[in-house]
Amino acid sequence: MDRAQQLSEFLKTRRARLRPDEAGAGVFGGRRRVPGLRREELALLAGVSVDYYTRLEQGRARNVSAEFLDAVAGALGLDADERAHLHNLARPGSARDRPDRPQRVGPEMRQALDALTTVPAYIIGRRLDVLAWNEPARLLVADFPALPATDRNMARLVFLDAASRALYPDWESKARDTVANLRFDAGRHPDDPRLATLIGELSLHSADFRRLWADHGVHGKTRGRKRFAHPRLGELALDYVAMRAPDDPDMTMMIYSAPTGSDAATSLRLLTALPAPPSDLGMTII
Known part of the structure; x- marks a missing residue:
């Protein structure tokens, strides 16, 4: 499975489920071709760079900080499990165990x-x-x-x-x-x-x-x-x-x-x- 693709699809689906009025983004106007927030609106709510968020959603960002991800997670309204999932995808190596090692019940x-x-x-x-x-x-x-x-x-x-x-x-x-x-x-x-x-x-x-x-x-x-x-x-x-x-x-x-x-x-x-x-x-x- 491609980690960058998983990250991109996860962020897009979480962003699409947010309505501007629910996200406190009532000031965002204009006609909408798709449901949910636009990238620039999400970046504004998170207080992060639109360009860097775009690179993150496209799976092109490198060395993403935990603080940046927490800001995005807060704007998206992620729960604790979704937040952990975002960190796992965006920061490779955060999982502690090798997936190919056989598991034994102690x-x-x-x-x-x-x-x-x-x-x-x-x-x-x-x-x-x-x-x-x-x-x-x-x-x-x-x-x-x-x-x-x-x-x-x-x-x-x-x-x-x-x-x-x-x-x-x-x-x-x-x-x-x-x-x-x-x-x-x-x-x-x-x-x-x-x-x-x-x-x-x-x-x-x-x-x-x-x-x-x-x-x-x-x-x-x-x-x-x-x-x-x-x-x-x-x-x-x-x-x-x-x-x-x-x-x-x-x-x-x-x-x-x-x-x-x-x-x-x-x-x-x-x-x-x-x-x-x-x-x-x-x-x-x-």
Whole structure:
């Protein structure tokens, strides 16, 4: 993936989503052929040189300062994840880990995962690869051990597996979050060949992925709520929290739970008591 192109497209899409009146730029007049702010308007709001901002948006700027990027991010109204993404793209080398180095789940993370016996949890790494899981996660999300190693990837499951699409009643929201997480990873490691291969594969086989990838939405994994439509337990809403590994910023444990006494909590207790369904040893490709 070309870092300069990613940076250019990201800035253009963020600028296009700003309306002059919302950005406090009511003084800007004239007819508009496209939505959003013009480059010179954005530069004025940020208090930076129009020429230098133009070079930044075209991917031609060199040695961009953090202060300059923060000024642009403020004018664009970027949130914390988008701001970090901008810095990753504009200042090569800010990501700390080599993307080609194999990831290993350390003993502390493995121990924590094994201790979670009643709630679904799994560990994801770069490219949204699923590195480890517990039994409740296998019963709720996917039968990870039955999948080939290359298919143990949340993006592949969300966009290419028919069963996973049926699992999420709010599939569009899940898909958008997945793409935004993958885009955040791409900003940290734009030179990762395996990530480029994954994005190419998803773009080739999924029109939904192509549509969402073009939006340039970006955010990391934090917390929230997801609804599941389990084939045997029915629908349940679970809260999730992402816990980053202390020694690897590209490794996160996702933990799902439900409020005590809720219907979802009752369903989770029943989850591990269900007899295991027969496995088809692979994804059902959409």
